Amino acid sequence: MFCYGYIRIVPFQSQIFHFFKFFSVFVCLQGSDNELKAEKEGVSDSESKVDSGVPEVPVPPDDTPEVLNKALSGLSSRWKNWWVRGILTLAMISFFFFIIYLGPMVLMMIVLCVQIKCFQEIITIGYSVYHSYDLPWFRTLSWYFLLCVNYFFYGETVTDYFFTLVQREEPLRILSKYHRFISFALYLTGFCMFVLSLVKKHYRLQFYMFGWTHVTLLIVVTQSHLIIHNLFEGMIWFIVPISCVICNDIMAYMFGFFFGRTPLIKLSPKKTWEGFIGGFFSTIVFGIMLSYVMAGYRYFVCPVEFNNDSNSFQVDCEPSELFQLQDYFLPSMLESVTGWTTVRLYPFQIHSIALSSFASIVGPFGGFFASGFKRAFKIKDFANTIPGHGGIMDRFDCQYLMATFVNVYIASFIRGPNPTKVIQQLLALRPDQQLYIFNSLKAHLTEKGLLPALEEAAAA
């Protein structure tokens, strides 16, 4: 599991041993849940009596690449696991940097792939739980619904952000004008196929899988769609939240490792209050520093736009007020401590405090949710895609709520409506409605003093 694998109090003698492992711990980052899961199985034995008759979900085979296996064949299995996790973690983080470098289009593709993989993992669990892999039509229908919902969401995004491109190409224009209708028609077809595919002996199963598919779509596809929205606001709104969640995991794990004593929640016995609080403060500090570093670069700060003339994406703009250094007066308490009267900050750093707090305090609930889900369905990991870490879902479970929060935060506190979208809607109105809005807007702007010259010219 991505989040938190704190270790509880350790005997004094093995403190040295743990210090020895410090380096590998630092590298291994994520919680050692995989190792400790073997012990957890014992904990969940008492549950098995209640759920008897539930067959175990088949554990996917271990697919650590051969090359790694050979290189580590000399070490004991415990160290081997640490090293595998460590190497894979480094690989994932480097990959993250690499795709950021490649730009927004690639990021969008990656988000789409991750979404598809997460969907496939959850649906596979559903199949295993319900032995419904052989149900007629169901695999087809699940993927069909995924396609429909993605078509709907990506269509809306494309229409919003690539407005001029869409207006230019004739087939795209028609698709975008009747977009909702087309998406609805596609969804309806799937719905009718489901109804026609109901088979007498399997009604309940089929309804369960239908419900399972829809809940999965609700969780996975809406989150990924919101991530893309955040990305278009500016890559910093994508990078900082994800990094905060990752940092919180790592920091909480480390604090728990060294200082962990008081258990946090019954659901995840390895989590501790010390880890939680230590992770909270270090994530805030990390968030502030990361925002400071990133807010200086236009590449991260500017909204992603599509340039009609060059037919490519550009991230070039005048940074908004959020990303310009401003002076803040320190409260007198801090003044006496640090000896500074004012401090220069980006306003975005203040926002990053809110983002980090959310990631540390509420983000873990996403992890507990996934943890409970895995216990409920008796699975160790969602899948075995990443050797040593589990499936893609295991890595992304804490990110669920973060993406939604960032999107809601931006919509509420940062920006107003998107001007291009407003123009679109304006041009779709009837002429008398347009005239009415034009006059209201003119009156409003004149009131605000933005249009004095025109008024005088018209009056003259």
Added chain:
Amino acid sequence: MTELRKRGGGGADPDSADNISDKEADGDDRLGLAGDAEGECDGDSKADTPDYPLSTADTDNTPECLNKALEGLPPRWKNYWIRGVLSLAMISGFFLIIYMGPIALILVVMSVQIKCFQEIITIGYRVYHSYDLPWFRTLSWYFLICVNYFFYGETVADYFGALVQREEPLQFLARYHRFISFALYLAGFCMFVLSLVKKHYRLQFYMFAWTHVTLLIVVTQSHLVIQNLFEGMIWFIVPISIVICNDIMAYLFGFFFGRTPLIKPCVCVSHAPQLSPKKTWEGFIGGFFATVVFGFILAYLLSQFQCFVCPVGFNSESNSFTVECEPSDIFVMQEYTLPTVLQNTLTWKTVNLYPFAIHSIFLSSFGSLIGPFGGFFASGFKRAFKIKDFANTIPGHGGIMDRFDCQYLMATFTHVYIASFVRGPNPSKVLQQLLLLQPEQQLGIFHTLQSHLRDKGILPPAAVQAE
């Protein structure tokens, strides 16, 4: 009585004979259902023994007065009469609330939604024996309140913009609406996570998912119904009447001419009986044509009245709802030239129609062709969970959900239809958004709009104005 239910009004009544055979031959026992968790593997019959106090679908709550009045008749006729009386009562109720106006309609839609939600959740409790789960009833209702708050808040902010701007607390709530709704939802989510109890993880996740799917179905539909209503009451009345008419007409045609069964299961399981064996092709096709004609006539009748046709507006001065406006183009009589085929048969060259009548043909077609799938879905759902009716709220008919199952898709279709083919964006909403933008952005839009209007010739050209 159960035998008669099978042939009742085109709706999704399950076949009780099939129910019995389902119990014996049920193949669902491979499921690791919590209901079957006791290790029993033969049939769901034990799992469905309700420990939820008195499954309401099994008690007869026909009012005493009706019972007395119909004492003399044999049970078959008695059932017909009860159904007939209740149908008339419901239709009169429908007319009454239309008369009372939009606010009453909104309240009724909301009550129906809450009742449907409660019915479906109750079924979930029965299926999973989870009535005693800690917190769960509270959490389900809490999520319902959150989602309703979110949707109704958006509607209020859109349509009552002027009212909202006036009152200070409302303005604050409207500005941070999404954030507040999200925070409320998150609180519910965290409560759910904290309420996970070791022995009941799976049950709790099932109920969580059940609640969310129910919300997805029930609340979004009701919200779309309200939005249709605000477009003009005709967009609310005509679709609902179409679905009701289709039910009745399909039933009548099937009753008199029914011969060929309608729906067959997936071809790979050839020996299984059909989902709704009482539906017939004759009923289906007869219902289709009858509904198209009915929809056409109804649309023609209603288009003449401003109170049905105008969007519901809120008058800030009088603090009340007004339905007064200049009817839009689709409610203005226009001449259409008939295609030559029809000209020869009818000897009319042109015909005066409301464009809305043409739209009503599409609405009727959808209601007749695709609407029944909503009924089949509910039918399958009831068979899957071995229930006869969703509840027993309406004597002779079942629960509220039984009456509204075919309406699901209709409301969504009407909304999508309006958004795609009838109207553009709502001007007051666009103005609201405009006023929220930064001044430079507003100026930019102002100039764009100005040049656009000048191009179209609505505004005099700049040269004239500057002088």
